[in-house]
Amino acid sequence: MPIYRTNGSSEICGQAIGILCLDEEPQPSPPGAVNNASSFACPVVYRVVPGFTTTKLVDGNNDCVDNMIETARELQREGVQGIISNCGCAIALQSMIASAVSIPVALSPLLLLPMIARSIGAQKTIAVMSAPSTHKHMVNMIARAGIEVANPVTTCGADIVKQSETADLDFSATEASLVHSARQLMADNPHTGAMVLEDGRFPPYAKAIQDTSGVPVFDAITLADFLFAAIHPRARQGHM
Amino acid sequence: MKVFKQKIHRPTAYGYCVGVMDFPWKVPYIPGDVTNASTYDYPVLIKTYTGVDLTRVVTGDRSEKDGVLEAVKDMNRQGVKGITGDCGFLLNYLDEATREVDIPLFMSSLQQLPVIASMIGQDKAIAVVTPGPEQMTQTLLDKTGFDGVREVIALGLLECEEFASKLCQESDCVDSDKVEAEIVALTSQAAADHPNIGAFLFECSMLPPYSKAVQEATGLPVFDFLTMIDLFQKATHRRRFEGYY
Numbered sequence: 001m002p003i004y005r006t007n008g009s010s011e012i013c014g015q016a017i018g019i020l021c022l023d024e025e026p027q028p029s030p031p032g033a034v035n036n037a038s039s040f041a042c043p044v045v046y047r048v049v050p051g052f053t054t055t056k057l058v059d060g061n062n063d064c065v066d067n068m069i070e071t072a073r074e075l076q077r078e079g080v081q082g083i084i085s086n087c088g089c090a091i092a093l094q095s096m097i098a099s100a101v102s103i104p105v106a107l108s109p110l111l112l113l114p115m116i117a118r119s120i121g122a123q124k125t126i127a128v129m130s131a132p133s134t135h136k137h138m139v140n141m142i143a144r145a146g147i148e149v150a151n152p153v154t155t156c157g158a159d160i161v162k163q164s165e166t167a168d169l170d171f172s173a174t175e176a177s178l179v180h181s182a183r184q185l186m187a188d189n190p191h192t193g194a195m196v197l198e199d200g201r202f203p204p205y206a207k208a209i210q211d212t213s214g215v216p217v218f219d220a221i222t223l224a225d226f227l228f229a230a231i232h233p234r235a236r237q238g239h240m
Numbered sequence: 241m242k243v244f245k246q247k248i249h250r251p252t253a254y255g256y257c258v259g260v261m262d263f264p265w266k267v268p269y270i271p272g273d274v275t276n277a278s279t280y281d282y283p284v285l286i287k288t289y290t291g292v293d294l295t296r297v298v299t300g301d302r303s304e305k306d307g308v309l310e311a312v313k314d315m316n317r318q319g320v321k322g323i324t325g326d327c328g329f330l331l332n333y334l335d336e337a338t339r340e341v342d343i344p345l346f347m348s349s350l351q352q353l354p355v356i357a358s359m360i361g362q363d364k365a366i367a368v369v370t371p372g373p374e375q376m377t378q379t380l381l382d383k384t385g386f387d388g389v390r391e392v393i394a395l396g397l398l399e400c401e402e403f404a405s406k407l408c409q410e411s412d413c414v415d416s417d418k419v420e421a422e423i424v425a426l427t428s429q430a431a432a433d434h435p436n437i438g439a440f441l442f443e444c445s446m447l448p449p450y451s452k453a454v455q456e457a458t459g460l461p462v463f464d465f466l467t468m469i470d471l472f473q474k475a476t477h478r479r480r481f482e483g484y485y
Contacts, residue, residue: 233448
């Protein structure tokens with residue numbers, strides 16, 4: 001008979017992944033976005049980290065790291081088995097957060113780069129799609145984070161499209177815009193072997209981007225699914 | 241109207257996402273094994289290539305290179321979107337194989353090493369469970385892009401009697417309950433001896449059936465062939481999200 005024990009600090013059980021969230025103005029998050037709980041294969045719990053902003057990380061300002069560590073530890077105490085974030089720029093803090101807790105941490109899809117690189121071979125290009133403000137700094141950010149890939153990395157800026165009169169998200173216009181960027185990117189870099197969507201708001205458009213580019217597309221959700229598969233392996237109910 | 245074009249090589253059937261290269265090794269491939277079709281949630285094309293000797297793949301013998309590359313090229317012609325294989329030591333031929341095709345190759349569970357390393361703290365170790373611990377050299381691990389900062393502990397399976405006598409030798413029968421108990425004992429002991437282990441990585445393609453038991457016994461994440469294959473399958477076949485708002 002299985003015996004279950006309380007975990008001490010929280011009554012809530014079964015929340016597999018904790019998500020460190022940007023301290024920024026909330027945006028509409030359709031299914032697929034990191035900020036939409038229904039995007040995940042497992043139950044997730046969100047926690048906003050005071051002072052965690054994209055602008056700071058892009059500028060190399062890591063002063064939110066203490067808050068980040070504190071929030072990550074709090075999530076671990078509450079029983080989550082893995083930690084991710086809703087901002088790919090958090091790659092800058094990946095190593096510090098991973099060293100501060102004893103559960104696996106995967107803050108950014110950019111940490112998949114070394115594995116993607118070897119799987120397609122060094123002669124092929126990896127394309128990273130992110131918001132226009134981030135993309136100019138992308139190559140620097142990857143290098144600063146200590147991620148080494150021999151492959152050429154190309155970056156591409158694309159953005160969420162708001163409805164003209166309101167702050168509401170226009171899904172179709174956003175998808176069309178990202179698809180346009182992806183098509184341009186493939187035309188400019190025909191040897192692209194894989195794409196990484198750095199931005200946590202981009203996964204809803206991954207299918208359309210892949211239909212256009214024809215290459216594997218990785219993002220924060222594929223990364224979270226990968227992490228979940230390792231922290232909670234499932235029995236395969238097959239047959240011989 | 242949506243138009244579908246005939247592919248150049250006209251495969252027998254369409255819709256296989258992942259190709260699994262099976263190199264001859266006569267043991268029961270139980271559910272959860274890389275070479276058991278019912279392991280997967282999606283169609284995989286499993287094909288046996290007799291021209292490769294797995295016992296030499298383990299040591300990275302160059303005599304097997306051409307056979308592996310031919311298998312990769314043949315699988316690519318079948319129209320799959322990515323290729324895996326049934327031995328972690330296929331890593332020995334990964335770099336050369338990627339030059340032959342335009343689809344991703346995830347032939348070795350060890351390819352996950354650099355990602356696992358960055359997911360755990362710098363003072364943590366990765367325990368690689370493998371029948372060939374003495375082959376787990378820095379030269380081999382370098383082929384994954386692993387930076388060598390984290391400690392790697394190679395845990396050999398030869399002391400696991402059922403595994404070693406039935407699966408490391410060709411045998412027509414295996415007791416998977418016995419294998420599970422052996423592997424749980426091995427990994428639990430390792431976690432007790434090395435409290436800095438942050439994750440397990442199962443090199444062998446026959447080990448995924450035991451990942452769940454090891455994770456439950458040790459509380460540590462377990463990466464295996466299937467965590468990698470599922471990741472690449474999802475990335476090569478993106479779906480529309482059907483959540484809610």
